[in-house]
Amino acid sequence: MPIEIFLGTGGVGKTSVAAATALKAALAGSKCLVLTIDPARRLQTALGIDSNGLEQRVPLDLLEGKGELWAALLDVRASLDRAVLRYAKPQEAKTILEHPVYQILITSLAGMQELLAIERIHQALEDGFTSIVIDTAPSRHALEFLDKPEFFTHLVSTPLVKLVGRTYKLWMASPLTLISKMSFELYSRVEEILGTALVHQILEFFSIFRKIAEGYSDRAQQTLALLRDPHTTSFTIVTTPFKAKRDGEYFLHELKRRKFYVNSLVVNRLWPAYPGTLPPGFPSPLQELVGWYQNVCDAHQRAWQEVSRQFSGDIPKLIPLPELSRDVDGLPALYNIVEEMER
Amino acid sequence: MNALPSKAFPLTIFCGKGGVGKTSMALAFALWHADQGRAVLVVTSHPLRELAVSVSLAGLQEAHPQAAANLFISHLDPFEILANKVKQVIPSERIVKKVLDSPIYKSLIEVAPGLKEIAFLGRLHQLSEERSVGETTGNFDLLVWDAPATGHFLQTMKVSQSFEMYLSGPFALLGKEVAEFFADFSNFAVIPVTTLEEMAVDETLELCGKLAAELTMRPSGLVSNMVSPLLVASDFDFDDLRRQAAEGEASKDLQFILDRHAIERSLFQRLRSSLDTEFYAIQRKPSWSSDLGLLWDLSRQLGGMIRN
Numbered sequence: 001m002p003i004e005i006f007l008g009t010g011g012v013g014k015t016s017v018a019a020a021t022a023l024k025a026a027l028a029g030s031k032c033l034v035l036t037i038d039p040a041r042r043l044q045t046a047l048g049i050d051s052n053g054l055e056q057r058v059p060l061d062l063l064e065g066k067g068e069l070w071a072a073l074l075d076v077r078a079s080l081d082r083a084v085l086r087y088a089k090p091q092e093a094k095t096i097l098e099h100p101v102y103q104i105l106i107t108s109l110a111g112m113q114e115l116l117a118i119e120r121i122h123q124a125l126e127d128g129f130t131s132i133v134i135d136t137a138p139s140r141h142a143l144e145f146l147d148k149p150e151f152f153t154h155l156v157s158t159p160l161v162k163l164v165g166r167t168y169k170l171w172m173a174s175p176l177t178l179i180s181k182m183s184f185e186l187y188s189r190v191e192e193i194l195g196t197a198l199v200h201q202i203l204e205f206f207s208i209f210r211k212i213a214e215g216y217s218d219r220a221q222q223t224l225a226l227l228r229d230p231h232t233t234s235f236t237i238v239t240t241p242f243k244a245k246r247d248g249e250y251f252l253h254e255l256k257r258r259k260f261y262v263n264s265l266v267v268n269r270l271w272p273a274y275p276g277t278l279p280p281g282f283p284s285p286l287q288e289l290v291g292w293y294q295n296v297c298d299a300h301q302r303a304w305q306e307v308s309r310q311f312s313g314d315i316p317k318l319i320p321l322p323e324l325s326r327d328v329d330g331l332p333a334l335y336n337i338v339e340e341m342e343r
Numbered sequence: 344m345n346a347l348p349s350k351a352f353p354l355t356i357f358c359g360k361g362g363v364g365k366t367s368m369a370l371a372f373a374l375w376h377a378d379q380g381r382a383v384l385v386v387t388s389h390p391l392r393e394l395a396v397s398v399s400l401a402g403l404q405e406a407h408p409q410a411a412a413n414l415f416i417s418h419l420d421p422f423e424i425l426a427n428k429v430k431q432v433i434p435s436e437r438i439v440k441k442v443l444d445s446p447i448y449k450s451l452i453e454v455a456p457g458l459k460e461i462a463f464l465g466r467l468h469q470l471s472e473e474r475s476v477g478e479t480t481g482n483f484d485l486l487v488w489d490a491p492a493t494g495h496f497l498q499t500m501k502v503s504q505s506f507e508m509y510l511s512g513p514f515a516l517l518g519k520e521v522a523e524f525f526a527d528f529s530n531f532a533v534i535p536v537t538t539l540e541e542m543a544v545d546e547t548l549e550l551c552g553k554l555a556a557e558l559t560m561r562p563s564g565l566v567s568n569m570v571s572p573l574l575v576a577s578d579f580d581f582d583d584l585r586r587q588a589a590e591g592e593a594s595k596d597l598q599f600i601l602d603r604h605a606i607e608r609s610l611f612q613r614l615r616s617s618l619d620t621e622f623y624a625i626q627r628k629p630s631w632s633s634d635l636g637l638l639w640d641l642s643r644q645l646g647g648m649i650r651n
Contacts, residue, residue, distance in 0.1 A: 010361020010492060011543065042542065186441060190448045193432050195512030198455060274596045286584055289573045293600050295629030325602045327541045 048330030234263035375646020421459035
């Protein structure tokens, strides 16, 4: 599948599973990019690379891979700068890049990550990647990268917003001649509530940024169409045994509602069973630890069985993955996951 | 452990990495106090609130009527708060509706940096003013915030200290009030929650570092969630235990259990040596009959330890 998207709540091991999937694709010969939207630096650890470079090639020499593996963090500033430089006239680009609202947009606005993920997927396809693996942000923003672009697209195509963007400078000089009295009153009200300085800055910025925004929304629509095509894109829900029922139901429902196709459910971090009992003579704290451990294991197994029963009709692939004794910290550890996934 | 303050219970904030159990801890803490007869309001901005809250509390009314009667949960939606602000500023209902429906308002609200955060904190501050103080009875006694995951939490807290963008309009005042409230550390208690896993511990230390460096805030305590019973068991020599197991017929499987536990111990040690605060270890239950059962058990473990 050219595009694979991994969703899940925090702490379930999304990044490791996504990175393992990417490794598998690269070993099979794809030019694969694994992109993480999650700002945490988990991906570098999982792949055993250290710098903060934008896009990095992961050496596969040890594993004799046929393809290429590239890793990237979603860098809001870099992705947006690239779009601005590419789609705006040089003078406009300079004004945009130096505008205070632009600085705020990229540094502090929650939601920019999600808005730009779609743009980044477009860029990756443009760059010739044949396989793209997306590791999304945890629960809070998990679905926002699908929702925000749609919202933004609607917004950009709203006539009044277009008008404000296009005529802002003229409007400030002679407002009532260009905009109806009603719209102007409405605008004044909003300005009164949010503060003049803030509104002016945003409008000024938007008037220049409009063209970029319109271009963005065209590309976003194309990319979203690709994500809705089950031949191009598959969604995988990653979860842990005790969260599996809730997470599975929630994400399956939300993705179906948005017309996206769920291909797999990964139940990660199942504790491997400890067979049998300790021989007598072991110290009692150890006996207790093992007993407690076995209880947790059994509960995990029961949860997995229930979940595989519940979702077997709705999700084609249900994949159990074991808990590892260490965090995934490099290709050899990642390769273990690839092997587990193929079982 | 402090005695009950004469002023009021501070706003208690549970924060931390995604998936470590912030919501469970916030609810467990609230349940314990509610069961003691205090009226508790838990504020959450969790978008999966149906999942996070209603599932966990199913059956509370029947099982623990006293706690149920005192526990209140409120989901604060920044858009709703902002809409209420608009209603306060504009007297005419007709115009309010026009403003709220206008694309200009909608787009500006969405784009204005920090606006949703300041609206949220403003409401939180307002709610904390409604608490009981000393002899004066308020709408409730205790306010608990089930905060968003680290990144968004820090972003939100930073907004409390930087409202320069809002130099005019009603939000300038709101920003000022919020900044004053969060500048007084007796008003709130930040309690990070973590699990004893490398990623979570890294993020917790980073969170505490940023709280100190960027906001001069210190955690009032730290909750380690889902620890194994051996971690809290009375003192014994774990290394010795490991050696004995290795000498015996310890299989690879047993080694796995012991390795994991050794990691847990060293991470707990790392937290203790890096942070100067109270530590609370909450045991992982091997299994439970219902979400409520688990939550109730957590509340017994946690409530008895943290006393504001």
